[in-house]
Amino acid sequence: MAQPAVAVTDEEFRELQEQFNHLADQVEENSQSSKSDTTIGGYGEMHYNHLSDDLGNSIRELDFHRFVLFVNHEFNDSIRFFSEFEIEHAIAGDGQNGEVEIEQAYVQFDLNGNTRANAGLFLVPVGILNETHEPPTFYGVERNPVEKYIIPTTWWEGGAMLSGNNPSGLSYDVALTSGLDGGTDIRKGRQKVSKANARNLAATGRVRYTGTRGLTLSGTAQYQDDMTQDSADDINSATLVELHARWAIADFTLTGLYARWDIDVADTAAAADKEKDVQSGAYLEASYKITPRWGVFARQNEWDNGGAGDTRETQTDFGINYWPHEDVVIKADYQVQNDIAGNFDGFNLGIGYQF
Numbered sequence: 001m002a003q004p005a006v007a008v009t010d011e012e013f014r015e016l017q018e019q020f021n022h023l024a025d026q027v028e029e030n031s032q033s034s035k036s037d038t039t040i041g042g043y044g045e046m047h048y049n050h051l052s053d054d055l056g057n058s059i060r061e062l063d064f065h066r067f068v069l070f071v072n073h074e075f076n077d078s079i080r081f082f083s084e085f086e087i088e089h090a091i092a093g094d095g096q097n098g099e100v101e102i103e104q105a106y107v108q109f110d111l112n113g114n115t116r117a118n119a120g121l122f123l124v125p126v127g128i129l130n131e132t133h134e135p136p137t138f139y140g141v142e143r144n145p146v147e148k149y150i151i152p153t154t155w156w157e158g159g160a161m162l163s164g165n166n167p168s169g170l171s172y173d174v175a176l177t178s179g180l181d182g183g184t185d186i187r188k189g190r191q192k193v194s195k196a197n198a199r200n201l202a203a204t205g206r207v208r209y210t211g212t213r214g215l216t217l218s219g220t221a222q223y224q225d226d227m228t229q230d231s232a233d234d235i236n237s238a239t240l241v242e243l244h245a246r247w248a249i250a251d252f253t254l255t256g257l258y259a260r261w262d263i264d265v266a267d268t269a270a271a272a273d274k275e276k277d278v279q280s281g282a283y284l285e286a287s288y289k290i291t292p293r294w295g296v297f298a299r300q301n302e303w304d305n306g307g308a309g310d311t312r313e314t315q316t317d318f319g320i321n322y323w324p325h326e327d328v329v330i331k332a333d334y335q336v337q338n339d340i341a342g343n344f345d346g347f348n349l350g351i352g353y354q355f
Helices: 012-032 145-149
Strands: 038-052 058-074 081-088 099-112 115-123 158-167 170-177 202-209 215-224 235-249 254-265 276-289 296-303 313-325 326-339 343-353
Touching: 145 254, 145 276, 202 296
Parallel strands: none
Antiparallel strands: 038 058, 038 343, 058 081, 081 099, 099 115, 115 158, 158 170, 170 202, 202 215, 215 235, 235 254, 254 276, 276 296, 296 313, 313 326, 326 343
16 A cells, blocks of 8 residues: 655755765765875895806805885875885995985975975986886896996986976976086985985986887987085086987887986096096997787997096897786896906896885
8 A cells, every 4th residue: 555745844955955065075085085085115136146256256245235115105195295205225334334314305396287396305306217117117137237337227306307398298397406526426416315414515407208109209408517526626616418219019128228427527636537528428228028928138238438548348138028917026047247347247037116
């Protein structure tokens, strides 16, 4: 038997509507509270090196090279914080092999839809690996020696940077930061923003193009007024120029990079410094994805940090990457060095991850 309809007064309807709105507000509030404004990520890699030279010297080494955590926080839609905390070689402290480092800690501000500003400690916009070096993103167990010894990766400074992009695929970065303090020794000149001598700052600019599918073109220039932070000595300004290109066609990728330092060294400087006024390097890498999980590569590296006599170093690398998951990689490669580079030949094994 049908039930008679029940009439609802206007006042009762308003009460029901208020209850419904209150319930909807609670659901929305609970949904928002479940989304954290703080996120974590990270990466890590362990290496095994099995190398020997012609003099009977050998390296048999297992090293958890890097353990890295990212902690990021979004203050609102236009202001956010990024950080990177790293432990190298598993353990740090007096007499230990490792280091504890902060490689990134900066605040990013969106100035408009296409322009951002970073302030704090950040990676210098140069090369390929300096900003993107998570193990699943590159071939080879160890990072290539050209970006390590010439650029020098990983390289971070403190300061401010303005970045922008447009729909055509053209982007730019302009930074004013702390600089190096090592004279003609580029890699040892990194101060890592640890009570860094900032008498002479560095200006860096980069232009990058990604508007054509599969193609990346990039160029960086940096100028530093004094490479020793001391105007009284014989080592003065320096200019770094870095160019690279990457072209991916289907499963084949070709990458090339060139970097060069020109250092103004006075005629009165020590011979060891005058011989290092120009330092440069380049590499060419070809890789092929056999399947989405398997890839092979070959790379020829050549670099020269200067010095007396023949100082041109070369290293040939070839090997394979296996990705059981897109964020996990297992690597194996073989390297061949010339005498100047150390003449250490042999194989390397590695496992890495990112999240």
